[in-house]
Amino acid sequence: MSDEKTLQCPCGKEYGSPEEYKIVFIKKDQCEIDILCANPACHLKELGYIKFKVDRGNNKVFVETAAFYPPYVTWNATRLGREDALKLLESHLRYIIEKRIDWKKIAEDSPSICETKLEVRETEEST
Numbered sequence: 001m002s003d004e005k006t007l008q009c010p011c012g013k014e015y016g017s018p019e020e021y022k023i024v025f026i027k028k029d030q031c032e033i034d035i036l037c038a039n040p041a042c043h044l045k046e047l048g049y050i051k052f053k054v055d056r057g058n059n060k061v062f063v064e065t066a067a068f069y070p071p072y073v074t075w076n077a078t079r080l081g082r083e084d085a086l087k088l089l090e091s092h093l094r095y096i097i098e099k100r101i102d103w104k105k106i107a108e109d110s111p112s113i114c115e116t117k118l119e120v121r122e123t124e125e126s127t
């Protein structure tokens, strides 16, 4: 695999490194971190998201879902080929989760709705 392959937003902004995305925590009541395109003129704006839960008792944060949105994925799959694109996208997501997010701060800023609840139930609820 060549290192020269880079991801690109449909707006034209290239992502050679996962350092370049804009990461914001605005949707606090949804416990969701947004991965935004760094190009202010981008028509897509939101490239992906990370949903998480906070376990206050253990001072830990769990990532529930991390994903890029279909337009960004499809665009790159078309440019680079599906396999290479998915590999790169996954490595960018992993990097963002591991290196770019200050989870301690996220946990502090999260409303109580984001906390995991440990519930002990006597019987299984069936739906």
Ligand SMILES: [Zn+2]
Pocket: 009, 010, 011, 012, 013, 037, 038, 039, 042, 043, 044, 045
């Ligand atoms: Zn863009």
